[in-house]
Amino acid sequence: MKVKYFAWVRERVGKAEETIEPPATVRTVEELIAWLSGQSEAYAYAFEKPKVIRTAIDHAHVKSDAAIAGAREIAFFPPMTGG
Amino acid sequence: MTSPVAACPVTIRIQEDDFDIAREIAVLTKSRTDIGAVVSFSGICRADDDSAKVAALTLEHYPGMAEEEIGRHVDEAVSRWPLNGVTVIHRVGRFMPGQNIVLVLTASQHRQAAFQAAEFLMDYLKTNAPFWKKEESEAGTGWVEAQARDDEAAARWTRS
DSSP states (O other): OEEEEOHHHHHHHTOSEEEOOOOTTOOBHHHHHHHHHTTOHHHHHHTSSTTTOEEEETTEEEOTTOBOTTOSEEEEEOOOOOO | OOOOOOOOOEEEEEESSOOOHHHHHHHHHTTOSSOOEEEEEEEEOOSEETTEEEEEEEEEEOTTHHHHHHHHHHHHHHHHSOEEEEEEEEEOEEEOTTOEEEEEEEEESSHHHHHHHHHHHHHHHHHHSOEEEEEEETTEEEEOOOOHHHHHHHHTTOOO
């Protein structure tokens, strides 16, 4: 699946997007954040406060317990500050 | 007697270029005689952010989702109020104090629906549309933090 990062999450991860293949045991957004956090210090830093991170699956906001099965694109970003 | 449902054209644009409020209102109301009220809200880059003087703001967005998310809130506004037209333009890029950032226009037969829908759209735009502001000021450069008061403003529109 494709993963995108925005604002300070992007800066901390060090890239805007990538394709990842998490193991089948990773089923929810929360589990994906935990799995990514274990990949490197950069991810651990980006996701150090997982409750702050907002997630979208295929362009729609989802909660941390949302299933990731079938997702084409998952995005992680801080609370929004537009307008 | 039943009246035909008034058409409600919707324009949503994300662009780097500035917008011309008068021109956008003219486009929204052209050839229409059913519109009695247009509310216009513009968000402008401000120099003072509580303490530090802001030199510039950079707006980043999530292309694709930003348009879709604004569209979902416009759809909700159209279902809640009798609107005859909606325009939302959000700029991205780097802005100096005094420059336009966002425009919301709502048109209706009467002012109340137009005022409420414009406020509803702005409240949701601030908390739910995927845009992020980075601020350059005397104190340094950093991402703007979301405000609890914006979440509270959006929450008051939630229907139980």
